[in-house]
Amino acid sequence: MDIKEYIELVFTDYTLRTITLGTAILGAICGMLGSFAVLRKQSLLGDAISHAALPGIAIVFLIIGTKNSSLFLLGALISGLVGTFWIRGIISKTHLKSDTALGLILSLFFGFGMLLLTYIQKMPNSNQAGLESYLFGQAATLLESDVWLMVIVTAISLVVLLLFWKELKILLFDSDYTKTLGFNTQFLDILITTFIVIAIVLGLQTVGVVLMSAMLLAPAAAARQWTNSLGVMVTLAAIFGAFSGVLGTAISASHNNLSTGPVIVLVAGVFVLFSFIFSPGRGLLFREIRFRKNRNDLQLHKTLSFMYDIASTHEDISHPHAIKILNNFQGFTRKSLQKLEDKDYVKIQGNMWHMTESGYHTASNLYNQLIKEEDE
Amino acid sequence: MSSAQIEIQLIASLVAIACAIPGTFLVLRKMALITDAISHSILPGIVIGFFITHDLSSPLLIILAAASGVLTVVLVEFIQKTGLVKEDTAIGLVFPALFSIGIILIAQNANDVHLDVDAVLLGELAFAPFDRLYIRGTDVGPKSLWIIGCIVVITLGLLFTFFKELKISTFDTGLAAALGLSPVIMHYGLMTVASITTVGAFDAVGAILVIALMIAPAATAYLLTNDLKKMLRLAVFFGVSSAIIGYWVAHTLDTSISGSMTTVLGLIFLFVYLFAPNKGLFSVLYRQKQQRIEVSLLTFLLHLGNHKEEDERHVKHLNEHINWQKVQSKSVLDLALKNNMITIDNDIVSLTKKGKKFTTKAIDYIISNKNSEIETMKDRFFLFRG
Numbered sequence: 001m002d003i004k005e006y007i008e009l010v011f012t013d014y015t016l017r018t019i020t021l022g023t024a025i026l027g028a029i030c031g032m033l034g035s036f037a038v039l040r041k042q043s044l045l046g047d048a049i050s051h052a053a054l055p056g057i058a059i060v061f062l063i064i065g066t067k068n069s070s071l072f073l074l075g076a077l078i079s080g081l082v083g084t085f086w087i088r089g090i091i092s093k094t095h096l097k098s099d100t101a102l103g104l105i106l107s108l109f110f111g112f113g114m115l116l117l118t119y120i121q122k123m124p125n126s127n128q129a130g131l132e133s134y135l136f137g138q139a140a141t142l143l144e145s146d147v148w149l150m151v152i153v154t155a156i157s158l159v160v161l162l163l164f165w166k167e168l169k170i171l172l173f174d175s176d177y178t179k180t181l182g183f184n185t186q187f188l189d190i191l192i193t194t195f196i197v198i199a200i201v202l203g204l205q206t207v208g209v210v211l212m213s214a215m216l217l218a219p220a221a222a223a224r225q226w227t228n229s230l231g232v233m234v235t236l237a238a239i240f241g242a243f244s245g246v247l248g249t250a251i252s253a254s255h256n257n258l259s260t261g262p263v264i265v266l267v268a269g270v271f272v273l274f275s276f277i278f279s280p281g282r283g284l285l286f287r288e289i290r291f292r293k294n295r296n297d298l299q300l301h302k303t304l305s306f307m308y309d310i311a312s313t314h315e316d317i318s319h320p321h322a323i324k325i326l327n328n329f330q331g332f333t334r335k336s337l338q339k340l341e342d343k344d345y346v347k348i349q350g351n352m353w354h355m356t357e358s359g360y361h362t363a364s365n366l367y368n369q370l371i372k373e374e375d376e
Numbered sequence: 377m378s379s380a381q382i383e384i385q386l387i388a389s390l391v392a393i394a395c396a397i398p399g400t401f402l403v404l405r406k407m408a409l410i411t412d413a414i415s416h417s418i419l420p421g422i423v424i425g426f427f428i429t430h431d432l433s434s435p436l437l438i439i440l441a442a443a444s445g446v447l448t449v450v451l452v453e454f455i456q457k458t459g460l461v462k463e464d465t466a467i468g469l470v471f472p473a474l475f476s477i478g479i480i481l482i483a484q485n486a487n488d489v490h491l492d493v494d495a496v497l498l499g500e501l502a503f504a505p506f507d508r509l510y511i512r513g514t515d516v517g518p519k520s521l522w523i524i525g526c527i528v529v530i531t532l533g534l535l536f537t538f539f540k541e542l543k544i545s546t547f548d549t550g551l552a553a554a555l556g557l558s559p560v561i562m563h564y565g566l567m568t569v570a571s572i573t574t575v576g577a578f579d580a581v582g583a584i585l586v587i588a589l590m591i592a593p594a595a596t597a598y599l600l601t602n603d604l605k606k607m608l609r610l611a612v613f614f615g616v617s618s619a620i621i622g623y624w625v626a627h628t629l630d631t632s633i634s635g636s637m638t639t640v641l642g643l644i645f646l647f648v649y650l651f652a653p654n655k656g657l658f659s660v661l662y663r664q665k666q667q668r669i670e671v672s673l674l675t676f677l678l679h680l681g682n683h684k685e686e687d688e689r690h691v692k693h694l695n696e697h698i699n700w701q702k703v704q705s706k707s708v709l710d711l712a713l714k715n716n717m718i719t720i721d722n723d724i725v726s727l728t729k730k731g732k733k734f735t736t737k738a739i740d741y742i743i744s745n746k747n748s749e750i751e752t753m754k755d756r757f758f759l760f761r762g
Contacts (some may be wrong), residue, residue: 214473
């Protein structure tokens with residue numbers, strides 16, 4: 001199946017269209033809200049909450065006895081929020097640290113959820129099939145109504161984000177200052193945490209409990225590498241998220257036996273890897289290049305100042321010297337000598353070199369600067 | 377109890393012991409979440425190991441899976457060192473990626489692999505007694521009992537040999553390095569033990585329960601004591617008792633054993649979290665309330681000491697002058713009366729001799745910046761605490 005056919009299929013086939021749209025919107029909202037989670041150093045909160053949501057789903061099923069995905073979402077939301085606030089309670093009231101609190105809530109809630117799920121499985125009720133799809137997610141079960149729900153939630157969270165943009169931004173970067181300005185930090189804190197929980201709960205059906213945290217983190221972590229501005233980061237993260245949703249769906253749809261959730265996560269992972277290496281400001285590649293360039297510059301300067309020392313002992317600065325005498329000096333290589341000549345700092349004739357006027361001038365400035373810095 | 381039931385409880389208890397020991401150190405080192413990462417990311421190691429050995433309990437598979445656990449730790453630390461993202465983000469990026477690779481590997485080879493992702497996450501302790509180990513044809517017990525037994529023996533051996541080193545490197549890395557005990561070796565040693573334990577235990581109880589068994593008993597014990605040895609013993613005790621109680625709960629309700637073990641662990645933690653002396657929620661809240669009232673009392677006494685005028689000392693006006701809520705002012709007044717700090721005469725409050733002494737001392741401490749001395753002074757003066 002080539003790309004053109006696939007794109008046609010996306011527009012004509014109901015299931016594929018629903019899934020593509022759903023994963024795209026999910027990716028966008030996760031990227032958007034995930035940026036806040038990453039910047040607030042709550043990256044793993046997503047992992048904990050997505051696990052903590054499981055008992056909520058199971059309890060709702062036990063109460064109503066049938067499958068109803070919007071009620072499940074409500075149950076998941078409630079138990080996710082309970083988990084979140086318990087985590088906060090543990091961190092603020094006891095001496096247990098945040099990592100312990102997160103791990104505790106994650107495993108304990110999930111274990112309880114599994115207890116309920118296995119209990120449900122033993123019940124004589126044919127409707128229970130498919131509850132496990134929340135564990136690993138099944139994008140194929142997305143309905144148009146689910147996509148509409150996602151659209152509505154995304155729209156609401158976008159409006160709220162824009163309304164409280166200034167407040168949330170200042171809370172992110174300087175919460176003490178926010179408090180002194182008279183903003184209700186607790187309210188803002190709860191607001192943004194609640195929306196993060198909502199985004200996680202929305203994604204459970206599609207990518208599942210286990211992989212949800214990556215959905216939240218990866219687009220934001222990738223976007224972080226390209227910019228230092230919050231607005232740009234949130235937008236970029238939403239775009240990355242949407243693209244990993246669409247691409248992941250495409251890849252998994254065109255192969256047999258590839259579940260959507262893991263593929264989306266891996267696509268998002270590729271985005272992260274690419275950003276880590278190739279982003280111009282922070283990326284590893286350009287950082288290495290800058291590092292090498294600085295090191296070469298430094299060695300060049302060292303060689304030049306060594307030459308200056310020799311040249312300044314003679315009355316005539318263009319007095320030729322043997323290249324050999326540079327050999328016991330570390331910074332010297334053929335290449336760096338060549339570079340110095342290219343910059344017109346020295347002239348090389350056979351085995352001899354001599355300094356030019358401009359080279360002498362540059363070197364003496366270099367030297368003076370060093371002395372000045374030492375004096376200060 | 378049938379012999380299978382005894383074997384299941386024995387396996388569960390051994391898993392609990394094997395998890396509690398490294399778990400205690402991980403909780404103390406603030407690295408609890410690395411168990412979460414390891415338990416998920418051993419999946420590709422297990423799948424690849426399974427392709428090679430076709431046996432879920434072969435030692436090679438355990439080594440491969442443990443290696444992928446250690447690889448996770450190395451990857452997380454590498455990403456963290458680049459400074460591009462924070463540590464927790466690094467963890468959150470690495471393990472879902474590895475886990476996804478594992479799931480895809482399983483799905484792609486569903487026909488040759490008798491591996492179920494559910495089983496990886498949840499384990500099936502109930503079937504453990506059926507997979508038996510035969511030495512020269514004689515039945516010597518379930519395979520997983522032997523695997524986890526070996527891990528427990530190794531872990532205990534390492535714990536007793538390196539207890540001092542572990543203790544120092546956990547609480548003071550700098551001192552450990554200065555004394556010539558390499559904290560790096562301790563760190564990776566602990567990570568290796570945690571990985572091996574996770575792999576050995578996952579077959580029996582599943583990835584999620586491994587996290588619960590590592591973190592929850594240690595965290596519960598940490599709320600009860602500050603002594604490392606006591607904490608280790610308590611963690612083992614909580615782990616084993618939740619294993620046994622959990623088994624019987626699962627037996628009664630006919631549910632997953634690992635799920636009910638986790639739930640029991642959760643209930644134990646909840647109970648200790650609420651009621652632990654000194655560090656539990658209720659005692660923390662009680663102490664906070666007590667301190668709030670005692671601070672108000674001090675303010676109140678200082679106010680009385682400063683004012684001779686009657687209208688400043690009238691009971692009804694105190695609310696306005698010190699800006700108190702009604703309930704609070706009543707409890708503060710009661711406390712002061714009970715402690716013989718004040719007398720109330722015709723609704724006019726005045727300090728007693730003891731109250732005056734207390735106030736002058738408190739002022740001395742406050743101006744000489746020795747606020748902490750006030751706590752010990754309270755012990756000397758107060759008959760009743762707030």
